[in-house]
Amino acid sequence: MKLLTFAVPCYNSQDYMERCIDSILPGGEDIEILIVDDGSKDRTAEIADAYERKYPGIVRAIHQENGGHGEAVNTGIRNATGLYFKVVDSDDWVDAESYQMILEKLRELAGGRVMVDMMLANYVYEKEGARHKKVMRQTGFPRDQIFTWNDVKHFHKGHYILMHSVIYRTQLLRECGLELPKHTFYVDNIYVYKPLPSVQNIYYMDVDFYRYYIGREDQSVNEKVMISRIDQQIRVNKIMIDDVNLRKVANLKCRKYMFNYLEIITVVSTIMLIRSGTEENLEKKRELWRYIKEKDISLFHKLRCGIMGRAMNLPGRSGRKISVAAYRISQKVIGFN
Numbered sequence: 608m609k610l611l612t613f614a615v616p617c618y619n620s621q622d623y624m625e626r627c628i629d630s631i632l633p634g635g636e637d638i639e640i641l642i643v644d645d646g647s648k649d650r651t652a653e654i655a656d657a658y659e660r661k662y663p664g665i666v667r668a669i670h671q672e673n674g675g676h677g678e679a680v681n682t683g684i685r686n687a688t689g690l691y692f693k694v695v696d697s698d699d700w701v702d703a704e705s706y707q708m709i710l711e712k713l714r715e716l717a718g719g720r721v722m723v724d725m726m727l728a729n730y731v732y733e734k735e736g737a738r739h740k741k742v743m744r745q746t747g748f749p750r751d752q753i754f755t756w757n758d759v760k761h762f763h764k765g766h767y768i769l770m771h772s773v774i775y776r777t778q779l780l781r782e783c784g785l786e787l788p789k790h791t792f793y794v795d796n797i798y799v800y801k802p803l804p805s806v807q808n809i810y811y812m813d814v815d816f817y818r819y820y821i822g823r824e825d826q827s828v829n830e831k832v833m834i835s836r837i838d839q840q841i842r843v844n845k846i847m848i849d850d851v852n853l854r855k856v857a858n859l860k861c862r863k864y865m866f867n868y869l870e871i872i873t874v875v876s877t878i879m880l881i882r883s884g885t886e887e888n889l890e891k892k893r894e895l896w897r898y899i900k901e902k903d904i905s906l907f908h909k910l911r912c913g914i915m916g917r918a919m920n921l922p923g924r925s926g927r928k929i930s931v932a933a934y935r936i937s938q939k940v941i942g943f944n
Contacts, residue, residue, distance in 0.1 A: 610637040610713055611691045612777060614683025616676050617642060620697035621650040628658055630700035632665070634710055640666045641683050646673030677787030677794035684780050690717055691726065692777040694770055694798070698820050702731075705814040712812060713774075721753055724779050724806040728816035730771035735822025745772065748811045755808060756860040767868045770795035771817040779805050792836050793843045796872055800847050803865055804856045834883045837876070841895055844876045848902055870910055873899070 613631050617624050624642075631640055640662075642655040655668035669682055680694055691713060695701065709728060716723045727748065732741040745768070747761045748754070783805045787794040833840060847869055856862040873895075880892040900907040 609639045609689040610717060611639075611693060611710065611774070612683070612687035612689030613638060613640045614680060614687070614692070614694050615640060615642050615697055616645060616679030616683070616694070617647060617651045617655065617697045618645045618673070618676075618679075619647045619649045619651060621647075621654060624651065624654060624697040627695055627697050627700050628666070630703065630706070631695060632662065633703065633706065636665065637710060637714070638665065639687070639689055641686055642666065642668050643679040643682050644668065644670045645675065645679045646671065673790075675788075675790040675792070675794075677791055677797075678789045680794070680798060681787055684777070684785070687777050689777055691774050692780060693774045694795075695817070699733075699771070700818050700820075702815055702818060705812075705816040708814055709774075709812060709816055712810070716753075716810060719753075721808055722776065723753060723808045723810045724776045725802075725809050726774040727768065727772050727809065727811040728774075728814050730769060730817035730819050731815050733818045733820045733822075735820075742815055743769070743772070744813060745811050748809070750811055750813045753808050753810055756806075756858045756864070759860055759864070762860075762864050762867055767864075767871055768799050769819075770798055771819050773799055775802060788842070788846065791842055792839045796843055796868075797846055797850070800865065800868055801850050803861060804851065804858075806861070830879075830882070833875075833879050834888075837879050837883065837888060837891070840876050840879060841891065844872050844895065845898060847872060848899060848906070852903075853906065854903075866909070873910055 611634065613634075615624070615627060615631075620627075628640060628642065631638065640658075642658060644652045644655050652668070652670055655670075658666045659668040667686070669686060671678070671682055674681075676696075683694065684692065705728065709726070713726065716726070727745050729742055729744050732743070734741070746763050746766050747759055749758055779802055783802045785798065785801050787797055851865065853862050853866055853869070856865060876895060877892055880888040880895075896907070896911070899910060
């Protein structure tokens, strides 16, 4: 068994995938890299096959019909032989020094008496043109020790685990029934969210491991692109509501964290619908909140009555302007988009 499987979903990634793969290769025989070619039409498949030939036993090229990012991740999970599993998008990369520290710690944890379900590290916004690189840390989580949800002192609004932050135990992903929808953007939120009730033991290393590139005009987190794909954002939002009944999450701190996570995703959906400025999308905003209300009236009231829910649902045109202003402030703080 390998120590760590990396899944690298690729779709028409010929221009940048080599930087990503080359950053992971120094893991050597402890790792495997699954390059999942998701029906690419450029040289992605050719590049993937070349890596497999050059690094047998470490790199595997998997070719499939186009199913979207989620299906590429599903394929990675199905084919992984590593004890742990990590997704690295093909336009991102990992930091060399932090990477070796992560591997050393995973080797130690793999030989320990307590099985760690989730390992966390920092990610860095590599934003095109930005002089200052924003580092996203796991604020409030104990560092350099195995801990449980009960050991977490506090959760900050606006802080949530991204796919970039997390390394999951592979078998946990399979046992929790994770299956990401095909042809849907923003499924990384489901990827992080759904397994959380199954997570018992956690380890956080305060190292800047993952480099998250932001800057391509066609990137899914570009605001104009997000608005154009708002139906997919809403779909992910609804799946998160449907997949996990928060009242049945046994650990209260885990439940609180997951509520905060769902709250943020719902705010993003709401603000993008407002930002579009169309009557059609304002109706979709009302429909989303009706959906939540019909699914879980208690969850609806909790989301609606929180400070973020109130800010996103102020009435009238002036209320929508205030909502957008609050969003703009959060962009400045987080460095997102």
